[in-house]
Structure formats: structure tokens, C-alpha cells
Amino acid sequence: MIAPQNDGMKLTVKVWRQASVDVPGQLVSYELSGISPDMSFLEMLDILNERLILKGEEPVAFDHDCREGICGTCGIMINGQPHGPDNNTTTCQLHMRRFKSGDTLILEPWRANAFPVIKDLVVDRAAFDRIIAAGGYVSVNTGNAPDGNAIPVPKTTQEKAMDNAACIGCGACVASCKNASAMLFTSAKVSHLSYLPQGAAEKNERVLKMVARMDEEGFGNCTNTGECAAACPAGIPLASIAKLNREYIRALLASDQ
Amino acid sequence: MSLATEVGILDGKCPTGPIADRWPKYKQDMKLVNPANKRKYTVIVVGTGLAGGSAAASLGELGYNVLSFCVQDSPRRAHSIAAQGGINAAKNYQNDGDSVWRLFYDTIKGGDFRARESNVYRLASISTNIIDQCVAQGVPFAREYGGTLTNRSFGGAQVSRTFYCKGQTGQQLLLGAYQAMMRQVEAGRVKLHTWQEMSDLIVIDGVARGIITRNLRTGAFETYLADAVVLCTGGYSNVYYLSTNAKSCNVTAAWRCHRRGALFANPCYTQIHPTCIPVSGDHQSKLTLMSESLRNDGRVWVPLKKGDTRPPEQIPDDERDYYLERRYPSFGNLAPRDVSSRAAKERCDAGYGVGPNGLSVFLDFRDAIRRDGEPVVRDKYGNLFHMYERITDENPYKQPMRIYPALHYTMGGLWVDYNLQSNIPGLFVLGEANFSDHGANRLGASALMQGLADGYFVLPYTIGNHLASTKLPKVSADHPAAKEALIESRNRVESFLNMNGTRTVQDFHRSLGHIMWDHVGMGRTSASLQTAIGQIRELRDEFNGNVKVVGSAETLNQNLEYAGRVGDFMEFAELLAIDALHREESCGGHFREEYQTEEGEAKRDDENFCYVGAWEFKGTGVEPALWKEPLNFEEIPLATRSYK
Ligand SMILES: Cc1cc2nc3c(=O)[nH]c(=O)nc-3n(C[C@H](O)[C@H](O)[C@H](O)COP(=O)(O)OP(=O)(O)OC[C@H]3O[C@@H](n4cnc5c(N)ncnc54)[C@H](O)[C@@H]3O)c2cc1C
Ligand code: SF4
Ligand code: FES
Numbered sequence: 097m098i099a100p101q102n103d104g105m106k107l108t109v110k111v112w113r114q115a116s117v118d119v120p121g122q123l124v125s126y127e128l129s130g131i132s133p134d135m136s137f138l139e140m141l142d143i144l145n146e147r148l149i150l151k152g153e154e155p156v157a158f159d160h161d162c163r164e165g166i167c168g169t170c171g172i173m174i175n176g177q178p179h180g181p182d183n184n185t186t187t188c189q190l191h192m193r194r195f196k197s198g199d200t201l202i203l204e205p206w207r208a209n210a211f212p213v214i215k216d217l218v219v220d221r222a223a224f225d226r227i228i229a230a231g232g233y234v235s236v237n238t239g240n241a242p243d244g245n246a247i248p249v250p251k252t253t254q255e256k257a258m259d260n261a262a263c264i265g266c267g268a269c270v271a272s273c274k275n276a277s278a279m280l281f282t283s284a285k286v287s288h289l290s291y292l293p294q295g296a297a298e299k300n301e302r303v304l305k306m307v308a309r310m311d312e313e314g315f316g317n318c319t320n321t322g323e324c325a326a327a328c329p330a331g332i333p334l335a336s337i338a339k340l341n342r343e344y345i346r347a348l349l350a351s352d353q
Numbered sequence: 354m355s356l357a358t359e360v361g362i363l364d365g366k367c368p369t370g371p372i373a374d375r376w377p378k379y380k381q382d383m384k385l386v387n388p389a390n391k392r393k394y395t396v397i398v399v400g401t402g403l404a405g406g407s408a409a410a411s412l413g414e415l416g417y418n419v420l421s422f423c424v425q426d427s428p429r430r431a432h433s434i435a436a437q438g439g440i441n442a443a444k445n446y447q448n449d450g451d452s453v454w455r456l457f458y459d460t461i462k463g464g465d466f467r468a469r470e471s472n473v474y475r476l477a478s479i480s481t482n483i484i485d486q487c488v489a490q491g492v493p494f495a496r497e498y499g500g501t502l503t504n505r506s507f508g509g510a511q512v513s514r515t516f517y518c519k520g521q522t523g524q525q526l527l528l529g530a531y532q533a534m535m536r537q538v539e540a541g542r543v544k545l546h547t548w549q550e551m552s553d554l555i556v557i558d559g560v561a562r563g564i565i566t567r568n569l570r571t572g573a574f575e576t577y578l579a580d581a582v583v584l585c586t587g588g589y590s591n592v593y594y595l596s597t598n599a600k601s602c603n604v605t606a607a608w609r610c611h612r613r614g615a616l617f618a619n620p621c622y623t624q625i626h627p628t629c630i631p632v633s634g635d636h637q638s639k640l641t642l643m644s645e646s647l648r649n650d651g652r653v654w655v656p657l658k659k660g661d662t663r664p665p666e667q668i669p670d671d672e673r674d675y676y677l678e679r680r681y682p683s684f685g686n687l688a689p690r691d692v693s694s695r696a697a698k699e700r701c702d703a704g705y706g707v708g709p710n711g712l713s714v715f716l717d718f719r720d721a722i723r724r725d726g727e728p729v730v731r732d733k734y735g736n737l738f739h740m741y742e743r744i745t746d747e748n749p750y751k752q753p754m755r756i757y758p759a760l761h762y763t764m765g766g767l768w769v770d771y772n773l774q775s776n777i778p779g780l781f782v783l784g785e786a787n788f789s790d791h792g793a794n795r796l797g798a799s800a801l802m803q804g805l806a807d808g809y810f811v812l813p814y815t816i817g818n819h820l821a822s823t824k825l826p827k828v829s830a831d832h833p834a835a836k837e838a839l840i841e842s843r844n845r846v847e848s849f850l851n852m853n854g855t856r857t858v859q860d861f862h863r864s865l866g867h868i869m870w871d872h873v874g875m876g877r878t879s880a881s882l883q884t885a886i887g888q889i890r891e892l893r894d895e896f897n898g899n900v901k902v903v904g905s906a907e908t909l910n911q912n913l914e915y916a917g918r919v920g921d922f923m924e925f926a927e928l929l930a931i932d933a934l935h936r937e938e939s940c941g942g943h944f945r946e947e948y949q950t951e952e953g954e955a956k957r958d959d960e961n962f963c964y965v966g967a968w969e970f971k972g973t974g975v976e977p978a979l980w981k982e983p984l985n986f987e988e989i990p991l992a993t994r995s996y997k
Contacts, residue, residue, distance in 0.1 A: 116908060134633045136744075142638055142859065145912075149857050154904045155912055159426065161599040163639050165740065166524055167430045182743075189743050214570055215909045222547065225427050229539040233532035234491045238411040238809045241482070241489035245446065248500025258493040258518055261525055265429055294491045 104130035105197040109144060111156050112204045117212050123202065133193035137180065138163060138170065140192055156203075157216040165189040165329065168264030171271070172217050173204040178268035178327040186266065186329045206267050208276035210314040221267050223313040224281060230309035231302040232285040234294050247293050260288035262330045269324035269332075275316030280324040282310050283340035284332045290343055300347035307344060363616075363967060363982035366770040367471035372988050373453075376475040379771075380814055384821035391416035392542075394820050395579040397564055399551050399606055401428030403523070403801055404784025405585030406530035407808030413537030415813060420577055421534065422546045422566060424601050424914075429531045432587055432599040433804065436523020437644040437737070439505060439515035440801040442480035447504055451512040453477045460799060461989050463509040463689055464764075464792020465941035465957065467622070467965070470988050471771060472790050479806040484516055486809060490529040493518055507797035508645055509689035509996075515798045520644055520736045526801055530808070549575070550914065551606045552842040554582065554613045554780065555835045561780035562828050565838045567846070569914060572907040574843050576830040581779045581816055584610060585808070588763035588785035590623070592922045592929065593874075594866020596760035597629060597642040603918040604925045607767050607786050615775045616967035616980055618768035618788035620925070621933035624795055624942045625875050626761035627653075627693035630744055630754075631713040640759040641744055643716070644737055645797040648686045650721035650730065651754070653677050653693070655705040655714050665707070665715055665753050676700055684996040691794045691942045691955075692996055694758035698875050699953065701757075708755045717753035758875060762800060764791045764942065765932070768967040768982075772815035773807060776967075778823065781816060783807035788965065793941025846906050849916045854899035858912060861896045862919045865926060868892065873930050878946045882934040886927055890974060893923040924973055931968075931977065938962045959991050 106129045114121025126148075131140050138160050145155035161169040170187040174180035180190045195201070203217060211219040249257075261284070269280035286303050289295030295302070318337060325334040368375040386394065394417050398409045401423040409421045423431060443456040456477040461468060484502070488494065494516050497503045504513040518525040537543040548569040555563035555578070563578035589604035590596035611617045628643045654673045661668060676696055681688040688696070697714050706712050722730050727750060731738070738749045745755070766788040773781050773789065784804040791799065828835070872885035896919070904910040939948040939955035940962070948956045965982040 132634055132636060135636045136638070139636045139638050143636065146857050146859060149901055149903055149912065150855075152903055157909055157911055161425060161430055161601050162432070162435045163600060164435060164641050166521065167425075167432075167434045167599060169425060169430050184739075185743065189740070191743065191746075193746065218909060221426060225429070225535060225538075225545070225547075228429075228532060229535040233536045234489065235536060236486075236489045236533075237414045238407075238486060238533075238813070239482075241485035244444070244484045244488040244494075245501050249496055250500050251496045251498050254493050254496045257491070258495075258525075261491075261493050261518075261528065262521060264524075265427065288493070289491050292491050292493065294489055 104132050105192065105195070107131060107195070107197070108200040110200065110202045111216065113156070113216055114213050116215060121213065131192055133191070135192045136163065136188060137190040137192065138188050157218045159218045160188055163188040166264060168266040171206055171266045171268060173206065173271060175202050178206070178271040179329055184329055184331050186264070206271035208270045208315070210276065210278070211267060211270065219267070221265070223315070224265050224267065224278070226313060227278065227282055227306055227309050228285065231298070231305035232289070234289065235298060249293060253291055257288050257291040260284045260291070260332065260336055263332050264330050266329065268327045268329060270315065272323040272327035273316065274321065274323070275319060277318045277324070278310050278313070278315035279318035279337050279340065280328060280332055282306050283336040286343055287336045287339045290339070299343065300350050303340065303343045303347050304351065359981050360969070360978040361980050363768065363776070363965070363980050364770070365469055365982050366772065367469060368771065372470065372474045373478070375471055376478065383814055383818040386817045386821045388416055392418055394418065395420065396581050396583060396816065397422070397577055397579040398583045398585060399564065400431065400585030400587060400784070400786070401531070401534070402431035402433035402585060402587055402784060403527055403530055403804030404786070404808045405583070406431065406527060406534050407805050408583055408585060408783060408812050409543050410530055410533035410537055411809050411813045412816070413534065413540065413542035416542065419537070419543040420546060420579065421543050422549045422551060424548065424550050424569065426547055428534065428545065428547065429528060431527060432602050433523050433527045433801070435599060436801055437520045437642065438507065438646040439517035439522045439798045440483070440526060441507065441514050441796070441798040442484045442516060442802065443477055443514060444481050444484060446502055447513045449512045451514050455512065456480060456514065458989055459510050460790070460796060461792070462994055463794055463796040465794055465955070465994050466792065466959070466963070466986060466991050467619070467940055467984065468790055468792030469984060470986060475811070476790050476803055476806050479810045480802050482810060483802060483805045487526060487529050490533060492525045492529045495519070505646055506649055506687060508648065508687045508693070509796040515646070517646070520646070520734065523801060526805065530805070551586070552609060552917070553838040554610045555838050556613050556777060557828050557832055557834050560778045560823070560825070563835060565842045567842065570909050572905070572910065574839055576835050576839055578828055578830060578835070580820055580825050581781060583781045583783060583812065583816070584767065584786055585783045586786045588766070589925065590760045590763055592865070592926050593760040593869045594862050595632065595637060595640050595870070597626060597640050600639060603921065605918050605921045608921040608925050610767060610775070610777070610780060611970050613777070614970070615777050615780060616768040616969055617765070617928060618965050618967040619765035619793070619932065620929040620968070621936055621943050622764035622793045622941060623760060624690055624762040624764060625694040625758045626690055627697055627758050628716060628756045629759035629761070630741065631708060631757040641740065642759070642761065643741060643754060643756060645690070647716060647734060647737060650733070651686065651716040651718050652720060653686055653714055653716055655700045655707060659704045665717070674700070674705070681996045688996050689794060689796060691944070694875060695944060697758055713755040713757045715753035716756045718749060719753070722750065762795055764788065764793060764795055768965070772818065773812055774815065774819065779819065781812060783812060793943055845917065846913060849900065849902045849913060850906055852898070852900055852902065854901045856899055857901055858916045858919050861892065861900060862922070864892055865889070865919070865922060869926060873933055876944050876946045877933050879934060882930050885930045886934070889923065889926045889930065896920065896923050927974070928968055928977060932966060935979065936962055936966065963991070
């Protein structure tokens with residue numbers, strides 16, 4: 097057990113506690129002292145949990161893995177902001193120096209019909225996997241590929257594809273949206289693949305299938321409020337949604353013919 | 354304790370003949386499963402990282418019925434996602450003299466002559482197919498203005514053969530494999546089982562026929578049967594508690610297979626990465642890697658004067674010791690990882706380290722920024738610099754980064770033959786979980802290459818050969834071996850919950866990490882290893898009577914999951930130390946202080962230790978038995994590895 101630092105920060109942490117998907121949850125308040133400003137946000141939760149366990153209470157369930165902002169596993173609504181107050185930063189990359197001693201932190205799970213709460217701060221985001229399964233790929237079997245340099249791709253095109261491919265699948269866009277829309281996530285994959293010549297053959301089919309799946313999964317409609325891009329830790333721009341819309345209309349027209 | 358004596362010799366089943374022809378010829382001679390029969394075979398693939406994702410996708414495409422498992426909520430979150438720097442391939446697009454042979458040579462030498470020539474040659478020759486496959490999938494590798502693929506350099510090589518996607522290469526390669534796998538999920542050929550932890554292997558009549566899992570959401574134990582089991586569960590760096598690996602990385606699946614008879618090879622070959630962000634305090638829960646690619650442009654140094662506390666920018670050039678450039682002039686800052694890590698430790702131990710506790714060295718971009726300008730440096734490394742600043746609150750464009758070595762990768766793993774099959778027929782092991790291709794030290798950007806080579810291009814062939822040539826009678830979950838495995842898994846969980854001790858799992862894990870880092874870390878001695886073994890046993894005994902795990906078995910209980918993983922690390926740690934003690938030589942990442950040259954470089958003992966050491970489980974706390982697979986170097990004569 098880590099000894100609390102005498103000169104550390106004091107915080108009130110209110111955490112959403114919910115035993116499982118089918119029982120109601122509530123905010124429970126914990127007082128925490130001895131928190132170092134150099135700790136990451138999740139290290140602060142580790143400390144809370146160690147203290148709870150030693151008291152015989154159930155630790156707070158929260159999702160995390162890489163703790164370096166790339167796996168997309170973590171995701172907590174912190175004082176009403178997905179991943180907390182810093183731009184382009186996941187929950188795991190947030191540090192306690194961002195807060196002041198005496199602050200109150202309210203921690204809640206992502207809230208969306210398509211992301212049911214499993215326990216406390218952990219939600220089920222499998223709907224994202226199903227959107228990808230609907231068409232978020234190039235249909236090429238192993239062993240079928242031409243030489244990597246056979247089709248030149250302009251550097252600027254490749255960079256646009258990469259910027260969209262950077263999505264970490266965390267779901268902050270959905271959590272930030274009043275309609276719980278998954279448009280930013282879906283548009284990032286549609287844009288990534290449709291910028292590249294390798295993705296061109298299935299362009300139309302892909303966007304139609306992915307959007308249809310997104311609707312089936314119960315995500316809301318996009319009303320262009322832009323909260324998603326502001327919350328996105330990977331910097332996926334709103335322009336990607338505009339691109340998806342263009343691709344979608346083109347695909348619809350093509351399928352009419 | 355006594356040094357282990359060997360109980361037998363292992364056959365790696367490597368083909369013979371001219372090295373370049375071995376794999377093509379071997380493939381031609383393999384038995385095939387006819388297309389209509391493939392769907393009758395069920396294959397379990399545990400793990401969805403580069404190895405597991407690529408294997409599941411490729412097997413699904415071939416028509417097998419695949420069951421895929423991972424502990425995360427989505428297959429896309431496997432630890433491979435975090436790889437930053439790049440993937441090697443012998444494309445020679447730069448026209449700088451690269452070839453399959455040179456990649457083969459660099460990997461054998463980089464591994465300090467402790468890997469199999471046949472495997473490594475195959476890996477090097479497949480490397481080019483991987484790049485083609487990934488480009489076709491839409492992996493957005495960095496390109497030149499003319500539209501062709503570009504490369505960067507990595508440690509241990511004098512050519513530029515590393516392909517990359519900014520600082521997110523692992524992410525992009527994994528998403529490529531994941532998307533290919535999701536295509537097969539949609540087609541109904543791969544069935545996903547996320548949030549499922551493998552807790553045991555089912556071995557029936559000596560053949561691997563299934564696994565037991567715990568559903569991490571509901572707590573239910575489940576039995577899955579199959580015609581083959583493919584383990585792609587990653588490395589064991591987290592036995593050191595602090596490492597660059599994701600928090601869920603564990604040895605559980607491999608260890609449980611080991612307990613069922615699979616041999617564990619070279620566990621003492623661990624890789625310590627030279628460029629990680631130093632520890633900031635006791636609360637530290639993991640370490641962050643700063644990619645090796647930074648050493649293309651960053652220069653590593655410490656002050657020439659002991660205890661020089663001036664801010665780095667005020668230390669003039671002639672009072673700086675660029676110790677890698679000084680000691681290894683021909684490789685300089687791109688000396689391999691093991692060599693660079695030890696050099697940093699040597700400087701810090703001698704009192705020249707910088708930072709609050711003297712346990713770090715500078716990685717300085719001043720000269721690159723002066724030469725190329727900040728925008729160019731930002732373009733190459735922007736996200737890494739950003740990550741550094743977020744964690745340390747220091748701006749690396751203005752002052753040098755501070756770095757220190759940390760546990761990063763494990764070359765050891767379950768023993769496999771040339772087919773990637775363990776000594777238990779039907780159990781295949783891929784990616785970081787096996788021991789196969791990197792010898793005693795892995796070169797940067799070669800793990801991604803190996804994971805994808807195994808999954809896309811090797812296993813799909815070798816598994817067919819196994820299925821077509823083995824009698825596989827129908828088995829049921831009522832078989833005593835399956836039932837026994839299920840009951841054992843369940844009992845283990847109950848014993849944790851009933852223990853009601855006084856120390857948390859994390860607390861035990863931290864203590865284990867201290868023992869491992871202090872005594873089985875960058876420099877090992879006979880005495881330190883014996884101390885470690887004693888301390889590990891004591892800690893394990895305490896863990897088994899005094900760990901406190903709360904909550905119930907019937908829901909998501911992350912603390913309970915963690916207890917199982919740390920419990921397995923407690924057993925595995927002892928094996929790692931025993932292997933390190935038995936290997937009385939220094940090679941690659943295994944540095945025994947008793948065996949070094951006058952200049953402090955690793956001193957191998959080819960006469961006595963030119964073999965793979967593979968251990969057989971004999972019981973917890975009981976001395977394991979040692980099997981040896983002799984290594985022969987026919988293509989590249991054994992030589993002292995030098996980067997001077
Ligand atoms: C920070 C970092 C950067 C790196 N950068 C590079 C690089 O630039 N180039 C390079 O070549 N290499 C790099 N590496 C190494 C490389 O990323 C790994 O070796 C490689 O990705 C391992 O892939 P894998 O498929 O074997 O395992 P992993 O990606 O670790 O996947 C393991 C899988 O097994 C599953 N699993 C584990 N245990 C169980 C269980 N008991 N039951 C069910 N499922 C289980 C997990 O859920 C996961 O899906 C880096 C490593 C780190 C830590
Ligand atoms: S678009 Fe951004 S916020 Fe949404 S899942 Fe991707 S990374 Fe997360
Ligand atoms: S834990 Fe991986 S992104 Fe936060």
C-alpha cells in the first residue's frame with residue numbers, strides 16, 4: 097500500500113456505482129487525501145481502490161489497459177466532460193496536476209442506449225465492433241496482395257487517411273453527443289478507407305452498410321452540434337462527418353442507377 | 354540450489370538443405386486439408402493481437418471454423434495496438450543494400466546467436482509479403498512525395514528498412530488485422546468471445562483439444578473444445594510489475610499450458626528498452642516507452658562531470674559525454690537495445706545520471722532541431738513529444754528528454770518447433786508468446802514482423818498439415834480431463850475470495866516487481882539470482898495465504914482477475930530466475946555480471962550454452978527439468994557480436 101503524501105492534494109470524488117446492467121446506480125462520495133499532482137488520473141483511482149479493498153469494500157470498476165492513450169479502453173465522464181478537461185487527451189493520459197486540492201470530481205460512465213453499463217464506470221461498446229464488421233475493411237484475402245509500391249499514393253492523401261485511421265474507438269464522441277450518435281466514429285473509418293485507392297472498389301457498399309448498421313445498433317442521429325469532435329482524444333475532425341455524408345449521397349445515387 | 358541437469362534433447366524439426374529453399378520446399382511437402390473439409394475443423398485462437406488477429410482472419414478466409422478469445426472488451430484493444438515505431442521488411446526500397454540475407458544476418462546477430470537459423474531466414478523472407486498484405490488492407494504507411502513507401506532506421510541495422518505509420522504503427526497494423534478478422538466474423542467463420550480469459554488448457558490423450566475460460570462479465574466458467582488450440586497471448590514483461598506493457602498483459606495462458614506439459618523456453622531472455630520515461634514515484638502504475646525511432650535524431654548524453662546539476666542547455670558540448678557515440682562509433686545512438694540499456698545503467702551506477710534521483714540520461718533533439726527546424730521534427734515525432742510533455746510537464750522542444758531503461762519485451766516463451774507447434778501436439782504458439790525467432794535479444798521493429806509472419810503466413814500452412822495428418826476423435830465436455838480442468842479453475846477463484854488476507858493484489862505485485870528488477874534485472878549474478886529465488890518463494894507463500902480479494906465471483910470483478918494473473922506471475926518468476934541462474938554466460942538481454950569482457954560487453958559461452966533451454970514443469974516450488982535444443986550455425990558462423 098502506498099503511504100499517502102502529507103502535502104498531497106485532497107479531493108472529493110463522487111463515483112457512479114452500479115452493480116450490474118439491470119439494477120439502478122447512484123453517485124457515491126469518497127474523500128481522498130495525499131494525492132500527488134504527478135499521478136495520472138487512473139493512478140488516483142488505483143489508490144482509491146486499494147483503500148476500498150483494505151476496508152473490505154468493492155473497488156470501483158473502470159476500464160483501462162495501455163494507459164498511454166492508444167488502446168481506447170479507458171473512458172470516464174469527468175465533471176460532465178468525456179475524458180475530462182484536456183483537449184486531445186484520454187482519461188489515462190490526464191494527470192492530477194490538472195486539478196486543485198479541494199476540488200470535487202464527478203465520475204460517470206459513458207451514457208448511451210447502445211452502450212449498456214456493465215458495472216460502475218464500465219460500459220459495453222461491442223456495437224462499435226459490429227459497425228466495423230458491417231464493412232469497415234478492404235475485402236482482400238491473405239496472400240493476394242500486389243507489391244506495396246504498385247499503386248503510388250500521394251503523401252497528402254495518405255496523411256488524410258492516417259488522420260482518420262487514428263480513431264481509437266473509445267466512444268467519447270457518442271458520450272458527448274446529446275443524441276448519442278456514432279457518426280464521428282463511423283465517418284473516421286469510412287474516410288480512412290475511401291481516401292485510399294485500395295479502398296475504392298468497395299466505397300459505396302461500405303458506407304451504406306456501415307451507416308445502416310449504425311442505425312440498427314440504436315445510435316442517434318447526427319444534428320451537427322460538433323460536441324463529438326471537441327471530445328475526441330484522437331483529433332478526428334468534423335470534416336470527416338461531412339465526408340461521410342458526401343460518400344453516402346454518392347453511394348445512394350449510384351445504387352439508384 | 355543445484356544447477357539443472359538436462360533430461361533430454363529436443364528436435365526443432367527444421368528442414369535441411371540450402372537455407373533459401375527450406376520454407377518453399379517444406380510448404381510443398383505439407384499435407385493439405387481439402388476446402389470442403391476445412392469447415393469441419395474447429396480451431397481456437399486465444400488472443401487478438403497481431404499474431405492472433407492475423408491468424409484468425411487467415412484461418413477464417415481459408416474456411417476453418419474459428420473461435421477467437423480475448424480478455425479485452427474488443428479484439429482491437431490487444432496490446433499490439435500500442436507499438437509505436439515500425440515494422441521491418443527486407444524490401445530494399447531505399448536501394449541501400451538491404452536484402453533478405455541482410456535482415457536474416459542482422460536478426461541472428463542481434464539475437465546474439467541464440468535463435469534458429471531456419472526460423473529466422475523464413476521470417477526475413479516473409480517480411481516483404483507482410484508489407485504488401487498490409488498496404489492492400491489499407492494500412493496508411495508513411496510515404497514519399499512521389500507516392501512510394503518510405504522508411505526509417507532502427508537499432509542494430511545499418512540500412513533503412515522500417516515501415517511506419519507516424520508513431521502509431523502497431524495501431525494501424527492491428528486495425529488491419531482486426532478489420533480482416535471482423536470481415537470473417539460477419540461471414541460467420543470467426544466467432545468472437547471477448548471478455549473471456551483462458552484459465553486452462555484441455556489435453557486429451559496427449560493432444561490439445563480445448564480450453565477453459567472465465568467469462569469476465571458474468572464470472573461463468575465455460576468449456577470450449579476444438580481440433581487445435583492456437584495461443585497468441587503475448588509476453589510476460591509484467592512479471593516485473595513496471596513495464597511498458599499494457600496492464601492486462603499476463604503470463605496466465607502460457608503458464609497454464611506449461612503446467613499441463615508445454616515446455617517453457619529461455620524465460621530469462623527479457624528485453625529492457627533504453628528509452629522510457631523514468632519512474633516519478635511509488636504511485637507509478639506503468640512505464641511509457643519513447644519509441645526507438647527517436648534515436649534516429651536524438652542524441653543520448655550525460656554530463657562529463659559527476660553531479661553536474663546545471664540545466665542541460667547550459668552544459669557546453671565539451672562537457673557532455675555522448676557515451677553511445679563514444680563507445681560504439683559505427684552504430685552510435687542506434688546501438689541495439691540491450692547494449693544501450695546497459696550503457697545507460699553503467700553511467701547512472703557510476704554517478705553520472707541526471708534527474709531527481711540520478712536515474713536517467715538525456716535524449717537531446719537540439720541538434721536535429723537546429724539542422725532540420727522544429728516543423729520537421731514535429732512532423733516526425735509530434736505525438737511522442739506531446740505524450741512526453743503530458744506525462745512529465747517538460748517541453749522536449751526546449752529541453753532534452755530524460756529517459757531510463759525499462760522492461761519492454763520478452764524473447765522467451767513457450768517452446769515451439771519449426772511448425773510453431775509446442776511439444777503438446779495440437780497446441781500452436783504464435784507471436785510474443787513463443788520463443789522462436791529473436792534469440793537472446795530482439796531488434797526494434799521485429800516483433801510486429803514476427804507476429805504477422807506467424808499469423809498470416811506460417812500457421813495457416815502448418816496447422817493444415819497437423820489437422821490432415823492427425824487422428825482427432827470426437828471429444829466431449831464430459832471427458833474427465835475437461836471436467837477436471839474446469840473444477841480446478843473454479844476452485845482457484847473460490848480460494849482467492851475465501852482468503853480474506855490483509856494485503857492487496859497490487860501491493861503483492863509491486864513487491865514481486867521490486868524483487869525482479871533488483872535481482873533479475875539488467876545485471877544478474879549468481880548471488881542475486883539465489884536471493885531472488887528465496888524471496889519469490891517467501892512472497893508467493895505469503896500471497897497464497899494473505900491476499901485480500903473482495904467482491905463476488907459472479908460478476909465483473911477486476912480485482913479477482915488480477916489476483917489470478919499475479920498468482921501465476923508468482924510461480925513463473927521463479928522459473929525465470931532459475932533459467933537465469935543456470936545460464937552461466939551473458940548473451941543479448943541476459944547479462945550475468947560474472948561473464949563480461951574487459952570492456953564490459955556481454956561474453957557468451959558457445960561451448961557450453963549454444964542451446965535453447967526449455968523447462969518442464971514438475972510442481973510448484975519443485976525444481977523443473979531442463980530440455981535442450983542444440984543450435985547450429987551453418988550460414989552465419991558464430992562470432993562475437995560487436996557494434997563498435
Ligand atoms: C509500448 C510498446 C511499443 C512497441 N513498439 C514496437 C515496435 O515499434 N515494433 C515492433 O516490432 N514491436 C514493438 N513492440 C512489441 C510488440 O508490440 C509486441 O511484441 C507484439 O505486439 C505482441 O503481439 P502479440 O500478438 O504476440 O500479443 P498481444 O498484442 O500482446 O496480444 C495478446 C492477446 O492475448 C489476449 N490474452 C492474453 N491473455 C489471455 C488469456 N489468459 N485469455 C484470453 N486471452 C488472453 C489479449 O486479450 C490479447 O488479445 C512494442 C511493445 C510495446 C510494449
Ligand atoms: S472518433 Fe474520437 S471520440 Fe470517437 S471513438 Fe474515435 S477516437 Fe474516440
Ligand atoms: S487505457 Fe488505453 S487509451 Fe486509456
